[in-house]
Amino acid sequence: MPTAPEPALSVRQVLGLERVLAGEPEVVAGASHLDRPVRWVHVAEAPDVGVMLSGGEMVLTTGVLLAGDVEAQAEYIRSLHRAEAAAVVLGLGRAFPAPPDVMRRAAERCGLPMVVLHRPFPFAELTEEVQSRLVRRKFAAVSLSEAVRTALTGLITAGAPLQRLLDEVASHSACPVVVTNLAHRVLATAGERSAVDDVLRDWERIARQAGGSEGDGWVRAELGGRGERWGRIVLCGYRGDAATGRLLADRAAEALVLHRMLGGSAHSWEEQSAQSLLTDLVSGVVPARQLLPRARAAGLPVNRRTFVPLAVRDGDPAHLDRVLRMLGLPGLVAELADGATAVLLSLARDQDAEALTTHFATRLRTESGGGGKGVVAAADPRILWDDVPAGLREAQHVADAVAETPAGLDVPVVVRLRDVHLRGLIRLLRDDPHVQSFAERELDGLLCGGGAADQDLLPVLRTYLATGRNKSRTAQLHHVSRPALYRRLEAIEARLGVDLDDFEQAASVHIALLAHDAQQG
Amino acid sequence: MSKVVRAAVFQTAWTGDKESMIQVHEQAARDAAAQGAQVLCFQELFYGPYFCQVQDKAFYEYAEQIPEGPIVRRFQALAKELGIVLVLPMYEEEQPGVLYNTAAVIDADGSYLGKYRKTHIPQVEGFWEKFYFRPGNSGWPVFDTAVGRIGVYICYDRHFPEGWRALGLAGAEIVFNPSATSRGLSGYLWQLEQPAAAVANEYFVGAINRVGVEELGSNDFYGTSYFVDPEAQFVGEVASDKETELVVRDLDLAKLREVRDRWQFYRDRAPGAYEPLTAP
Numbered sequence: 001m002p003t004a005p006e007p008a009l010s011v012r013q014v015l016g017l018e019r020v021l022a023g024e025p026e027v028v029a030g031a032s033h034l035d036r037p038v039r040w041v042h043v044a045e046a047p048d049v050g051v052m053l054s055g056g057e058m059v060l061t062t063g064v065l066l067a068g069d070v071e072a073q074a075e076y077i078r079s080l081h082r083a084e085a086a087a088v089v090l091g092l093g094r095a096f097p098a099p100p101d102v103m104r105r106a107a108e109r110c111g112l113p114m115v116v117l118h119r120p121f122p123f124a125e126l127t128e129e130v131q132s133r134l135v136r137r138k139f140a141a142v143s144l145s146e147a148v149r150t151a152l153t154g155l156i157t158a159g160a161p162l163q164r165l166l167d168e169v170a171s172h173s174a175c176p177v178v179v180t181n182l183a184h185r186v187l188a189t190a191g192e193r194s195a196v197d198d199v200l201r202d203w204e205r206i207a208r209q210a211g212g213s214e215g216d217g218w219v220r221a222e223l224g225g226r227g228e229r230w231g232r233i234v235l236c237g238y239r240g241d242a243a244t245g246r247l248l249a250d251r252a253a254e255a256l257v258l259h260r261m262l263g264g265s266a267h268s269w270e271e272q273s274a275q276s277l278l279t280d281l282v283s284g285v286v287p288a289r290q291l292l293p294r295a296r297a298a299g300l301p302v303n304r305r306t307f308v309p310l311a312v313r314d315g316d317p318a319h320l321d322r323v324l325r326m327l328g329l330p331g332l333v334a335e336l337a338d339g340a341t342a343v344l345l346s347l348a349r350d351q352d353a354e355a356l357t358t359h360f361a362t363r364l365r366t367e368s369g370g371g372g373k374g375v376v377a378a379a380d381p382r383i384l385w386d387d388v389p390a391g392l393r394e395a396q397h398v399a400d401a402v403a404e405t406p407a408g409l410d411v412p413v414v415v416r417l418r419d420v421h422l423r424g425l426i427r428l429l430r431d432d433p434h435v436q437s438f439a440e441r442e443l444d445g446l447l448c449g450g451g452a453a454d455q456d457l458l459p460v461l462r463t464y465l466a467t468g469r470n471k472s473r474t475a476q477l478h479h480v481s482r483p484a485l486y487r488r489l490e491a492i493e494a495r496l497g498v499d500l501d502d503f504e505q506a507a508s509v510h511i512a513l514l515a516h517d518a519q520q521g
Numbered sequence: 522m523s524k525v526v527r528a529a530v531f532q533t534a535w536t537g538d539k540e541s542m543i544q545v546h547e548q549a550a551r552d553a554a555a556q557g558a559q560v561l562c563f564q565e566l567f568y569g570p571y572f573c574q575v576q577d578k579a580f581y582e583y584a585e586q587i588p589e590g591p592i593v594r595r596f597q598a599l600a601k602e603l604g605i606v607l608v609l610p611m612y613e614e615e616q617p618g619v620l621y622n623t624a625a626v627i628d629a630d631g632s633y634l635g636k637y638r639k640t641h642i643p644q645v646e647g648f649w650e651k652f653y654f655r656p657g658n659s660g661w662p663v664f665d666t667a668v669g670r671i672g673v674y675i676c677y678d679r680h681f682p683e684g685w686r687a688l689g690l691a692g693a694e695i696v697f698n699p700s701a702t703s704r705g706l707s708g709y710l711w712q713l714e715q716p717a718a719a720v721a722n723e724y725f726v727g728a729i730n731r732v733g734v735e736e737l738g739s740n741d742f743y744g745t746s747y748f749v750d751p752e753a754q755f756v757g758e759v760a761s762d763k764e765t766e767l768v769v770r771d772l773d774l775a776k777l778r779e780v781r782d783r784w785q786f787y788r789d790r791a792p793g794a795y796e797p798l799t800a801p
Contacts, residue, residue, distance in 0.1 A: 301757060328553065
């Protein structure tokens with residue numbers, strides 16, 4: 001853990017220096033305040049030294065001007081206390097052969113650490129040693145700050161994603177790092193996986209608490225700019241010293257604000273967070289159970305819920321998210337790699353999952369201005385979180401299958417596995433070599449046709465079969481007269497060498513065509 | 522024994538006209554009912570812009586009689602159809618020149634239960650409310666609805682602990698706080714005061730704030746509506762600070778008894794010592 005030490009030494013640390021130990025220091029008062037920071041070391045014999053101090057100094061004196069004047073000794077201590085000196089060190093010798101009782105008692109009352117040196121040595125050696133250490137510490141803090149800032153700025157200018165920035169911060173902090181939005185939703189995390197999971201497991205309790213408290217190494221920095229707050233970054237259980245933790249959190253917050261401002265869209269972090277979670281769920285690389293803390297921290301209710309996995313082709317995730325909010329449906333939305341947008345709804349157990357899915361899909365269609373865009377493919381609701389990945393894959397599969405439905409045909413507002421019938425099965429089998437060669441064999445006559453007139457035979461065949469061999473509907477959908485359609489169907493039959501009025505032959509061609517389309521998709 | 526109420530609040534942006542605004546809220550009531558919500562509260566002056574950003578008597582037109590006016594009638598029918606308790610924050614005209622910032626409460630069978638009139642009326646930059654409203658004179662009514670005892674405390678009221686307490690003493694289990702408040706002004710208070718009131722009075726609070734910037738001024742209404750429980754825990758997430766959002770949450774009213782058995786604030790308060798608070 002590369003840390004910059006506190007820019008100040010404590011009284012205790014100064015007393016522990018080898019040079020000081022040689023002077024046989026003894027703490028005679030204020031022993032419970034030895035952790036005070038020493039900002040500077042000051043040698044002063046003046047009785048009114050208090051007026052020259054600005055707080056945090058360790059004052060070294062032989063007390064030569066105080067000897068014999070009891071009142072002056074007590075006032076000397078009081079003036080140091082008023083000036084918020086860190087400690088007073090008295091070198092025993094000619095002026096005070098033994099610790100003066102008046103000063104000791106006054107120091108004890110004020111809570112000012114008082115140290116006597118039984119073997120005094122030149123004070124200059126001590127000031128030099130302590131001062132150089134203080135300067136080195138300040139330099140180390142500035143240097144760490146610069147190193148972190150340079151690294152983060154480099155990542156931002158290279159266009160690195162949020163996660164990369166956080167990984168960098170976590171490499172310095174050696175503890176989990178969490179970014180949340182104003183709704184306490186966890187947008188991103190970094191750090192060792194198991195430590196992050198431990199933090200997220202308890203996130204509900206921590207985040208839902210209005211207010212929140214510092215301490216226990218939880219270092220928070222607000223994220224915001226232009227008078228607006230967006231969220232915060234939290235170092236969870238930072239084990240280094242407080243000043244370094246603060247420095248890291250502040251540098252990280254600056255970088256994140258810059259990243260967000262340069263990155264544009266206000267929703268991008270939320271989207272990225274949902275995307276990484278849903279992608280991990282669908283891929284199955286990480287067991288679902290292990291993703292539960294992340295899902296909960298991302299704001300998805302997970303206790304005693306029904307999960308409805310959905311997939312929407314050509315859906316804009318931001319739009320889908322707006323519709324979910326409008327309807328008050330809790331869920332996560334993210335575009336997956338293949339162009340389908342996954343939506344995972346979380347409903348209360350007593351809610352009617354089917355009715356609410358239809359409600360969502362209907363509103364989505366209205367809000368999109370009607371049309372076939374944004375068909376919602378749904379898997380069966382899942383009660384168990386472990387079943388969610390399979391559900392998401394099922395919804396994706398249904399969405400893919402329905403995407404191959406010829407344009408113009410009615411598609412229900414919510415499409416399920418049972419609605420895609422044979423199309424669904426063929427899609428699952430599309431990579432099978434037997435199915436591929438079957439499709440090629442069956443359709444060879446059309447696929448190898450070269451002329452421009454042949455170009456629209458395949459679409460006509462597709463519509464004709466999809467409409468259940470309905471000639472008038474097919475003619476209508478292709479904007480051709482019925483006689484023109486008959487001529488095309490005759491051409492198709494001739495090319496393929498089949499009789500489309502024969503059910504089995506037509507079914508065979510239909511299956512081949514579905515397989516052909518699935519392979520293209 | 523747990524008694525769960527599915528409660529909702531709705532935050533939205535000004536659409537530009539009163540009728541479409543009413544329709545957006547009707548749809549929200551249907552959406553809430555589709556989820557099984559049993560009670561729903563809208564934002565302050567729900568069917569209008571937040572016109573108190575300016576002082577213009579043209580907006581007196583937004584006021585109507587409660588309950589005789591058309592909006593209450595319209596939502597009474599909807600409440601009955603959907604079987605949902607509705608809290609409607611509106612602009613009320615008792616008689617010409619006597620206007621209040623009011624919330625009407627409709628029971629799940631469509632019957633009108635009564636109204637609360639906002640007591641504390643602000644007059645600060647962007648919130649010129651004294652121009653529009655007389656201070657309320659309804660006292661601190663608590664309405665015995667189909668889902669439990671409900672109180673309403675409107676917007677600026679929330680800065681005054683006395684009314685929260687009065688509602689608690691009258692037996693409120695859920696208090697709705699419909700508001701219109703802007704980012705620069707109250708952002709630091711929004712997640713502090715209502716949770717504190719929920720803790721001090723040991724009931725649930727539903728806080729609602731509209732979203733967006735309207736044409737009448739620069740107030741940036743920041744939404745972030747929420748429910749908070751008697752232990753100051755947000756129930757589910759806080760809503761978006763920019764988007765229209767329906768917030769539907771399950772509130773377990775058993776938590777009231779649990780918390781009140783633990784903390785006896787109502788037993789230990791000392792009304793005899795509070796006389797200075799009510800001295801004029």
